[in-house]
Amino acid sequence: MTPPPESEAVVDLLGALAYGELTAFERLAEDSSMAPHLVDKAELAAMACAEFRHHRMLSERLALLGADVSAAMRPFVASFDEFHGRTRPADWLEGLVKAYVGDGIAEDFYREVAGLVDESTRALVLEVSADTGHSEFVVDRVRRATDADPVVAGRLALWGRRIVGEALAQAQRTVAERESLARLLMGDGTTPGVDLGGVTRLFARVTDRHSARMQALGLAA
Amino acid sequence: MTPPPESEAVVDLLGALAYGELTAFERLAEDSSMAPHLVDKAELAAMACAEFRHHRMLSERLALLGADVSAAMRPFVASFDEFHGRTRPADWLEGLVKAYVGDGIAEDFYREVAGLVDESTRALVLEVSADTGHSEFVVDRVRRATDADPVVAGRLALWGRRIVGEALAQAQRTVAERESLARLLMGDGTTPGVDLGGVTRLFARVTDRHSARMQALGLAA
Numbered sequence: 001m002t003p004p005p006e007s008e009a010v011v012d013l014l015g016a017l018a019y020g021e022l023t024a025f026e027r028l029a030e031d032s033s034m035a036p037h038l039v040d041k042a043e044l045a046a047m048a049c050a051e052f053r054h055h056r057m058l059s060e061r062l063a064l065l066g067a068d069v070s071a072a073m074r075p076f077v078a079s080f081d082e083f084h085g086r087t088r089p090a091d092w093l094e095g096l097v098k099a100y101v102g103d104g105i106a107e108d109f110y111r112e113v114a115g116l117v118d119e120s121t122r123a124l125v126l127e128v129s130a131d132t133g134h135s136e137f138v139v140d141r142v143r144r145a146t147d148a149d150p151v152v153a154g155r156l157a158l159w160g161r162r163i164v165g166e167a168l169a170q171a172q173r174t175v176a177e178r179e180s181l182a183r184l185l186m187g188d189g190t191t192p193g194v195d196l197g198g199v200t201r202l203f204a205r206v207t208d209r210h211s212a213r214m215q216a217l218g219l220a221a
Numbered sequence: 222m223t224p225p226p227e228s229e230a231v232v233d234l235l236g237a238l239a240y241g242e243l244t245a246f247e248r249l250a251e252d253s254s255m256a257p258h259l260v261d262k263a264e265l266a267a268m269a270c271a272e273f274r275h276h277r278m279l280s281e282r283l284a285l286l287g288a289d290v291s292a293a294m295r296p297f298v299a300s301f302d303e304f305h306g307r308t309r310p311a312d313w314l315e316g317l318v319k320a321y322v323g324d325g326i327a328e329d330f331y332r333e334v335a336g337l338v339d340e341s342t343r344a345l346v347l348e349v350s351a352d353t354g355h356s357e358f359v360v361d362r363v364r365r366a367t368d369a370d371p372v373v374a375g376r377l378a379l380w381g382r383r384i385v386g387e388a389l390a391q392a393q394r395t396v397a398e399r400e401s402l403a404r405l406l407m408g409d410g411t412t413p414g415v416d417l418g419g420v421t422r423l424f425a426r427v428t429d430r431h432s433a434r435m436q437a438l439g440l441a442a
Contacts, residue, residue, distance in 0.1 A: 029250030
């Protein structure tokens with residue numbers, strides 16, 4: 001059986017997602033150590049484990065497709081690590097904003113790409129990209145902090161802009177460097193894809209949704 | 222309804238366990254960032270999330286008993302944090318040995334105390350103290366490392382002794398400082414408990430099992 005033309009891109013997409021979820025686990029677990037209260041610590045730990053559960057689901061699918069899970073993740077290690085290295089939260093609140101805004105951008109991006117792959121992959125991508133229901137917690141904590149000290153809002157707004165800038169830069173770089181993802185996104189005659197204008201509009205949609213998220217946090221986009 | 226005489230000790234026991242599991246989550250998540258391979262990283266993350274699942278079960282039980290979860294954990298924060306502060310692994314292998322040996326001691330201790338509480342608490346304590354099936358992974362990785370470089374075995378054996386020393390010191394301090402736990406352990410005429418000789422034998426049993434674990438790792442106890 002010849003693998004379908006998009007199978008390389010599917011392994012790439014799932015590999016990127018799988019590594020993304022693993023780093024999300026690590027980062028949230030790290031942030032939990034900055035939590036001011038035990039309840040907050042447990043909440044961040046719960047978010048971390050939700051991401052790890054997604055990582056597991058993606059790993060299982062990759063294994064089912066006959067892919068080596070580590071090999072599938074490896075091409076994306078550098079760009080995720082660079083993103084996290086460039087956006088290290090200095091405190092608990094920056095960690096919360098990064099979790100909310102960073103995961104939001106990643107999920108929007110994956111949901112957009114999900115429209116271009118087979119149905120079964122799409123269902124999995126949509127499932128792991130669904131809001132895990134922890135957003136309310138982040139919104140509550142950030143709003144409480146900015147209500148108590150309006151100066152914090154200015155600092156966190158700047159921080160949010162830095163996150164979205166780095167995230168979009170890494171996403172663009174990743175697509176540019178992985179031919180299979182570029183082909184998936186742009187199409188190659190045999191697969192649907194979107195044209196260059198479509199890619200621009202995709203990034204514009206992701207940016208719009210980012211602005212809506214910043215607004216939900218009570219921060220200037 | 223008057224609460225049973227041992228209910229304070231039950232809340233203490235569950236509170237200590239709940240905080241212990243939360244710190245175990247944090248520590249394993251932190252160790253996962255030192256993993257040499259992506260597969261190892263995911264394995265440590267899985268161990269961390271298993272501990273967090275236990276934390277959740279204990280929190281739910283505490284809430285069911287009408288206890289405030291944070292308040293129940295708070296008396297044990299200092300001693301767990303001191304234990305972890307005094308036993309920071311310098312590398313991946315020390316982290317693995319600490320996870321295996323430290324969790325083993327804690328679980329042995331909890332299982333011993335479980336014999337002194339009501340049946341429903343006992344069932345929960347035994348469930349969260351059961352081996353989560355990750356020991357094989359640790360044994361494999363440590364044995365591989367010591368096979369490759371026998372010098373490592375000496376260093377890790379010393380490390381294991383430090384872990385058990387600190388763990389027993391903190392356990393003794395905690396029991397001495399929390400009257401309800403001391404009463405649970407020693408009995409107060411109305412509850413079963415063990416006498417002072419029994420407590421000494423309990424610590425001896427925990428130490429024996431520690432030696433068996435070091436042997437399983439191929440390390441001198």
